[in-house]
Amino acid sequence: MSLKGAIDTHVHSGPDVRARKTTSYELARAAREAGMRAIVLKNHHCSTVPLAAALSEALPGILVRGGLVLNRPAGGWNAEAVEAALKMGAAEIWMPTLSAENERAFRGYPGTGMRALDEKGRLLPELIAIIRLVAKAGAVLGTGHLSPEETCAVAALAREEGVRSILVTHPEINFIAMPVETQRRLLGRGLYFERCFCRAGFHRDWSGLARDIRGAGFESTILATDLGQPDNPHPVEGLEQFAERMRSEGFSAEEIERMTVANPAVALGLE
Numbered sequence: 140m141s142l143k144g145a146i147d148t149h150v151h152s153g154p155d156v157r158a159r160k161t162t163s164y165e166l167a168r169a170a171r172e173a174g175m176r177a178i179v180l181k182n183h184h185c186s187t188v189p190l191a192a193a194l195s196e197a198l199p200g201i202l203v204r205g206g207l208v209l210n211r212p213a214g215g216w217n218a219e220a221v222e223a224a225l226k227m228g229a230a231e232i233w234m235p236t237l238s239a240e241n242e243r244a245f246r247g248y249p250g251t252g253m254r255a256l257d258e259k260g261r262l263l264p265e266l267i268a269i270i271r272l273v274a275k276a277g278a279v280l281g282t283g284h285l286s287p288e289e290t291c292a293v294a295a296l297a298r299e300e301g302v303r304s305i306l307v308t309h310p311e312i313n314f315i316a317m318p319v320e321t322q323r324r325l326l327g328r329g330l331y332f333e334r335c336f337c338r339a340g341f342h343r344d345w346s347g348l349a350r351d352i353r354g355a356g357f358e359s360t361i362l363a364t365d366l367g368q369p370d371n372p373h374p375v376e377g378l379e380q381f382a383e384r385m386r387s388e389g390f391s392a393e394e395i396e397r398m399t400v401a402n403p404a405v406a407l408g409l410e
């Protein structure tokens with residue numbers, strides 16, 4: 140399937156703390172070669188904003204955007220780091236991933252991670268300030284590796300504060316496993332489920348993923364890869380395979396275009 144105009148809103152490349160399949164430069168070149176419109180570089184440990192800006196300038200014809208994940212290397216719930224990243228042009232601010240209590244508890248390290256809610260179930264004041272900054276900048280808010288409960292609370296406030304786009308990061312990964320009923324409750328303007336390339340560690344296979352998309356609606360789905368791991372397919376090939384898999388699951392070419400081209404463009408404010 141052609142990737143003309145496609146956008147991958149979630150991809151990992153080097154330099155990184157972990158080994159990666161490609162460098163960011165190689166990845167951006169491959170995406171341009173495939174006719175893609177844009178990629179969003181994600182790094183769990185540092186801002187990708189300056190790197191993305193340099194690649195966009197060096198490689199006319201492909202838009203490379205970056206952002207910041209609020210893990211401990213970024214200072215956790217650090218509004219100053221968010222403000223700086225947004226001023227430098229961050230497309231997306233992600234909630235914690237590797238530092239999230241939700242993921243750490245799942246992996247057997249309970250009590251060592253970052254939570255979005257206090258003991259009474261209220262959003263942390265630092266997080267409220269961050270959501271307001273994202274809203275003001277017109278950037279995307281990604282829900283990272285928060286639990287479904289935390290994700291719902293963050294999405295509700297983000298809406299209230301006028302955040303333009305909310306991307307619910309891979310709701311099908313095993314430590315999130317957001318039920319489709321919860322996904323349906325979250326539906327609304329500007330909210331997208333960023334469904335990623337199926338692999339080990341996901342609680343859905345391709346058919347299950349297709350069922351989730353039908354359950355919540357392709358109108359609110361973005362197909363992204365979250366690829367870049369050395370043992371998985373190259374991210375550009377992965378996005379193509381993802382589209383083909385969904386085609387064999389019965390989605391029409393128009394529906395796939397909506398999920399790979401149109402929805403991510405609207406989410407990123409490129410229309």
Ligand SMILES: [Zn+2]
Nearest residue numbers: 149151181365
């Ligand atoms: Zn990722």
